[in-house]
Amino acid sequence: MTTTLSKPLQAAPSQGRRTRASSETLGAWTLMAPYLVLLLIAGVVPIGYAIKTSLERSPTPLDPSSGFGGLDSFRTVVTDFRFVDTFLNIGAVLVVWLPIMMLGIVGLALLIHASPGRFGASMRFVYFIPGALAGIANFVLWVYLLNPSQSPIEWIWGVLGVDTVKQAVATPGHLPFVLAAMMFFQGVGSWIVVVNGGLNSIADETLEAAAIDGANAWQLAWHIKLPIIRPWIGYAALMNLAYGFQLFLEPQLLDQVSSNALPDQWTPTQLGYAFAFSNYNFPAAAAMSLILLVITLGIGMLIVFRSGLFGDEER
């Protein structure tokens, strides 16, 4: 596999170069080869194949052929009665979750940075622990928290008048808040570590100079630290925004533990999953995933080219 890939690539640079440069090129492509093979298998080929699949016609019992269907599958997806709703649902989650998340990340990172020594470091570690319980583990933990009959936060459910898991998640308007809480619990710690890394890069002299000028802890945080870590804050916001678009596990499994009281396809990823695994409409599933790919690709490019965090190493 390695050789088939590197051969055409080696031939690419112009032939008039000096031998040193061409041996450097040859060496570079040889060292890149394993990664490029994986990039092809797990990135380029599936995207290409998804584009091809999305342009096919989905076979039906009446017409089992699956020839070229043009943009039909995209039409199927976009006009699906659930399509717009799934994005509105994501929007509702993001409206609740992103501000809390950003406030939590920045606020706690600043508090930790203002607490040098053992206390700050141990708090940072404590906030990080739930991040280790990522994905399904965090979900099972939340099943325990969401079940009023055995939850340690039973009093909250008591105040809300909630008696069962089903009521906790399926009462209209609850779901965005429940998801926001789950994602905050799981995600805030690792982002605190990242933003804290940004804060640690501020030179001591800068902070000392401001302190000599009479700035108190609050002014120091607001006027000095926050502006300096802006790139990290932007990075965190955009990464979490992109993360919102891939929501799947939590709504899918919350539905499972609440006797199917939730809509089965609540997020775009769930809808794409249903096209593939419930309807076996692969062209529509491919089209849906391409739509999500374009959105997250846009956010990804924004992060890489606009956040100011990447590319510094490149002089």
Place this chain on the structure above:
Amino acid sequence: MNLGRLARVVTMLFVASFFVFPIIGFIAMAFRDADQVAAGQGGWLGLGGVSLDNVSHSWSQVNGFGPSGGLFVQWMQNSIIVSVGGALLAILAAIPAGYAMARLRFRFRRALLMITLITMVMPNTVLVIPLFLEVNAVNAIGELWPVVVIMGFFPFGVYLSYIHFMTSMPGELVEAARLDGLNEVSIFARIAVPISKQACVLVAFFAFVANWTNFFLPLALLSSNQQNKTVSIGLQELIGASPLFNPTVAAGLDVKLYMPQLALATVIGMLPLLAVFLGAQRYLIRGETVGAVKG
């Protein structure tokens, strides 16, 4: 202690309690008895009702799950195979690629670096359906090896390796080795590889954690084969077989999976993460500023 400082410490401890108590209560749940949990006994966070007898009973239930039992252990093994295999593949690909992008000049180098960065920051779930279509086209749905290969593609690892060689290997070193007549691949093998331990550990750690907790990829590729599930999607099957959430399915089973059993399975399913975290801790602290963990 002045008022501002007191407020800061109190706030931080208050927030910490929201993280710590649920986790203590959840771990305690793995040591409790289902009847006592249902009756609301056990005291504060259930800590009064914990015992090892409960654990051994719960384990017999978890381990008894499946047509002939032992399915959970099989899922753990599968998770180890795909997570370790994927991490090894990620190291093999990321270390040379990161080195080449950091220290060698070649056409499309910058473009490849940008592609790596963009794929690194995108949520990897967006590609799962296309990957499913690809694996389906080669008739390998339900098999472990495609999952290993796909997990081997780990652009964050390439970025870590790139940063590592950018910061810890001076360009002059490469230049000097060339003057000594070494070719590019030997320079990598003899000079770069011996100083890459830090990068290898970081790539291995982040890849292992990402692979172990990956849910959507195994769900799409392995759900159809119960024997080949990983523990993350296996836990979902256990939830679906619990009398708490699905009395009809649970009624047909010999084992009863209430909250203590589900908590025990989850805690066991996370122990490998704890192990690699403790193993890599020393290196993580040094590499802390390198960047983010991918979501």
